[in-house]
Amino acid sequence: MSAEAIPRVQLDHIAQLSQAAGEGEFLRRMREEARALLDPLVLPDRARHLWRYTNPAQLLPAHDPTEPLPLPLPGEWRQEDPAAAAVLVAGGAIRLVELSEEARRAGVVVEDLHRSQAAELVGSTVPARHGLFEAINAAAWRGGVLVRVPRGVELEEPIRLRLLAGPGGRVAVPRVLVLAEAGSSFEILEGHLGGESGAQVVGVSELLVEENARVRHALIQRWEEGVSGHLTTRARVASGARLQLALASFGGALYKADVGAELVGEGAEVATFGVAMGGDRQRFDHHTEHHHLAGKTNSNLDFKVALADTARSAYTGLIRIAADAPECEAYQENRNLLLSRGARAESIPELEIANQNVRCSHGATVAPIDPEQLFYLASRGLPRSQALRLIVYGFLDQTLARLPESTRQRLEALVAARLHAE
Amino acid sequence: MSEENRPLFSCSGVHVFIGEKEIVKGVDLAIPHGEIHAIMGPNGSGKSTLVAALMGHPAYTLEGRVFLEGEEITALSPDEKARKGLFLAFQYPVAVPGVTVASFLRAAVTARRGEEVSVREFRKQLLTRMEELEMDAAFASRYLNDGFSGGEKKRLEVLQLRMLEPRFALLDETDSGLDIDALKVVAKGINAAAANGTGILLVTHYQRLLNYVKPDVVHVFIDGRIAHSGGAELALTLEERGYDWLEQQAAMGGA
Numbered sequence: 001m002s003a004e005a006i007p008r009v010q011l012d013h014i015a016q017l018s019q020a021a022g023e024g025e026f027l028r029r030m031r032e033e034a035r036a037l038l039d040p041l042v043l044p045d046r047a048r049h050l051w052r053y054t055n056p057a058q059l060l061p062a063h064d065p066t067e068p069l070p071l072p073l074p075g076e077w078r079q080e081d082p083a084a085a086a087v088l089v090a091g092g093a094i095r096l097v098e099l100s101e102e103a104r105r106a107g108v109v110v111e112d113l114h115r116s117q118a119a120e121l122v123g124s125t126v127p128a129r130h131g132l133f134e135a136i137n138a139a140a141w142r143g144g145v146l147v148r149v150p151r152g153v154e155l156e157e158p159i160r161l162r163l164l165a166g167p168g169g170r171v172a173v174p175r176v177l178v179l180a181e182a183g184s185s186f187e188i189l190e191g192h193l194g195g196e197s198g199a200q201v202v203g204v205s206e207l208l209v210e211e212n213a214r215v216r217h218a219l220i221q222r223w224e225e226g227v228s229g230h231l232t233t234r235a236r237v238a239s240g241a242r243l244q245l246a247l248a249s250f251g252g253a254l255y256k257a258d259v260g261a262e263l264v265g266e267g268a269e270v271a272t273f274g275v276a277m278g279g280d281r282q283r284f285d286h287h288t289e290h291h292h293l294a295g296k297t298n299s300n301l302d303f304k305v306a307l308a309d310t311a312r313s314a315y316t317g318l319i320r321i322a323a324d325a326p327e328c329e330a331y332q333e334n335r336n337l338l339l340s341r342g343a344r345a346e347s348i349p350e351l352e353i354a355n356q357n358v359r360c361s362h363g364a365t366v367a368p369i370d371p372e373q374l375f376y377l378a379s380r381g382l383p384r385s386q387a388l389r390l391i392v393y394g395f396l397d398q399t400l401a402r403l404p405e406s407t408r409q410r411l412e413a414l415v416a417a418r419l420h421a422e
Numbered sequence: 423m424s425e426e427n428r429p430l431f432s433c434s435g436v437h438v439f440i441g442e443k444e445i446v447k448g449v450d451l452a453i454p455h456g457e458i459h460a461i462m463g464p465n466g467s468g469k470s471t472l473v474a475a476l477m478g479h480p481a482y483t484l485e486g487r488v489f490l491e492g493e494e495i496t497a498l499s500p501d502e503k504a505r506k507g508l509f510l511a512f513q514y515p516v517a518v519p520g521v522t523v524a525s526f527l528r529a530a531v532t533a534r535r536g537e538e539v540s541v542r543e544f545r546k547q548l549l550t551r552m553e554e555l556e557m558d559a560a561f562a563s564r565y566l567n568d569g570f571s572g573g574e575k576k577r578l579e580v581l582q583l584r585m586l587e588p589r590f591a592l593l594d595e596t597d598s599g600l601d602i603d604a605l606k607v608v609a610k611g612i613n614a615a616a617a618n619g620t621g622i623l624l625v626t627h628y629q630r631l632l633n634y635v636k637p638d639v640v641h642v643f644i645d646g647r648i649a650h651s652g653g654a655e656l657a658l659t660l661e662e663r664g665y666d667w668l669e670q671q672a673a674m675g676g677a
Contacts, residue, residue: 370516371480371481372516373516373517373518375479375480375500375516376512376515376516376518377501377518377526378478378499378500378501378504379477379478379500379501379503379504379509379510379512380501380504380526380529380530380533380534380582380586381501381504381505381530381533381534381586382501382504382529382530382533383501383533384499384501386529386533387501390518390521390526390529391518391521393520393521394518394519394520394521394565394566395519395520396520397520397521398519398520398565401520
């Protein structure tokens with residue numbers, strides 16, 4: 001094997017990046033430690049389900065993500081009143097933030113994570129040792145956003161973050177930390193969009209959901225054609241807290257998502273509801289994990305995938321219940337609808353149940369479109385393309401109907417737009 | 423043939439195949455404006471296959487010619503036939519989970535009329551028609567045929583018949599699985615459609631729907647052919663005597 005064949009990740013400007021972003025000692029050291037994990041670079045074991053369907057080498061940054069950006073770094077981020085949408089420039093990367101007046105008055109903070117006092121919480125749910133791409137992110141993230149909702153604050157309007165992929169040849173390395181203090185209740189939409197063909201993304205989001213908080217978080221990926229990326233989201237859910245994770249995957253050429261929650265306190269709940277729609281030659285690989293580390297915790301998962309053309313999807317879902325976590329309930333359902341003969345979907349559930357006093361179930365289906373449904377709708381005057389759209393919309397909407405109204409409306413609009421683009 | 427005498431619906435020399443197997447073996451029908459025809463026959467005689475093939479079910483191959491108001495529609499796709507005004511009420515309506523009755527009907531009515539219908543006008547018409555068929559308003563927001571009882575499915579087929587106002591409707595066992603009260607409601611809907619100018623071809627196994635929907639002509643379907651045609655009284659004869667005598671006659675005649 002020639003030397004060129006060994007995959008490597010170039011991270012030559014970590015100190016410069018950290019300094020320019022105004023980081024303290026904690027983050028700088030975290031970056032260096034993460035880089036050390038990547039030397040030598042060891043690709044993940046492809047025998048494990050997590051990487052069985054996607055070659056990790058295809059997602060490795062092709063360019064040095066720590067390379068200084070041409071954008072001048074302003075001294076601090078700014079939020080322009082009174083516009084609800086604001087631009088946050090953090091570490092030289094631009095983030096779009098929508099935060100209601102209500103949220104600002106209540107003391108909700110959306111700020112530059114590099115300089116934040118909460119920076120020491122970075123890595124709490126996704127440490128650098130989580131995996132290869134998480135280590136790359138830990139070493140090279142830029143444009144980090146902290147969202148902190150104070151204790152007991154309940155918001156009507158959702159908080160929106162829009163994280164843009166870059167031009168071709170550029171690697172975006174976003175990082176989001178959401179801190180939901182005890183008893184807070186809110187909705188947050190994390191949108192990953194934009195980019196040009198050849199752009200790459202290696203993103204990480206961490207959610208800390210404290211006691212009795214209610215968080216509805218949506219991870220919406222609608223990159224432009226030809227973008228590829230890996231996003232990791234992990235939540236820690238404390239006792240009595242409830243987290244709803246909405247997944248919506250539409251864009252990009254190659255997308256791998258690793259999304260999960262740890263239920264660490266009694267009575268904690270997580271529900272992951274998601275939809276993915278692929279066409280052309282898109283490749284999706286979604287992995288979910290629900291870890292029950294405390295008793296009387298609940299998890300539920302409903303993930304639907306619709307594929308056209310020669311699109312492919314892999315879904316692997318792990319439910320893990322610890323030995324000292326009795327009386328848990330965990331459900332998982334993944335359904336895949338194939339709109340063409342060239343589309344392929346895989347669905348692999350994994351259960352690791354160490355406590356017998358639990359209720360747990362899973363179901364998976366992969367099915368082509370039902371010709372009887374098409375004929376029924378055709379007999380009512382609907383042309384094939386419209387009938388297909390209606391069937392797919394209905395298939396996905398059953399899951400979207402479980403989401404809060406504002407998220408549902410947003411995602412329904414995206415599904416409709418994606419259907420009309422077909 | 424003059425405009426006035428031209429039948430609303432006709433077909434000639436219709437044979438239907440599933441793969442190599444011939445199910446319908448030569449059917450000619452000519453149904454004038456304002457008439458209701460019934461096709462009765464034993465199970466397995468091919469009557470459901472006939473109407474599904476007339477609508478254009480992709481599993482069947484149809485030979486012969488089909489006309490709607492003199493226009494040949496044989497080669498049209500099912501959705502084109504539907505937009506021309508042909509309708510099929512399914513014996514086993516298909517569930518489309520996630521799609522509400524209201525949104526489906528709005529799409530279908532829009533397709534049939536060829537233009538957008540205002541939400542207000544559509545809602546008003548839908549609620550009126552549902553009331554006629556003694557359906558609860560909440561029905562409109564349920565998913566299409568998903569978890570519906572047999573009776574609910576049949577009512578929904580008749581609701582579609584009323585909303586789409588087709589020129590000609592093929593009704594496949596729209597009476598099966600209904601209790602007597604539901605049967606009366608369904609019959610009322612069919613009669614209302616007929617009064618509104620929709621031509622009707624009823625396929626049924628039993629005579630009881632014909633107590634409430636009076637056919638002008640009854641055709642007896644045996645082994646893929648119309649073995650006998652007569653007036654409404656033929657249905658009563660079949661009720662008394664069954665199909666055996668006609669099956670024997672058909673076997674002898676066919677020999």
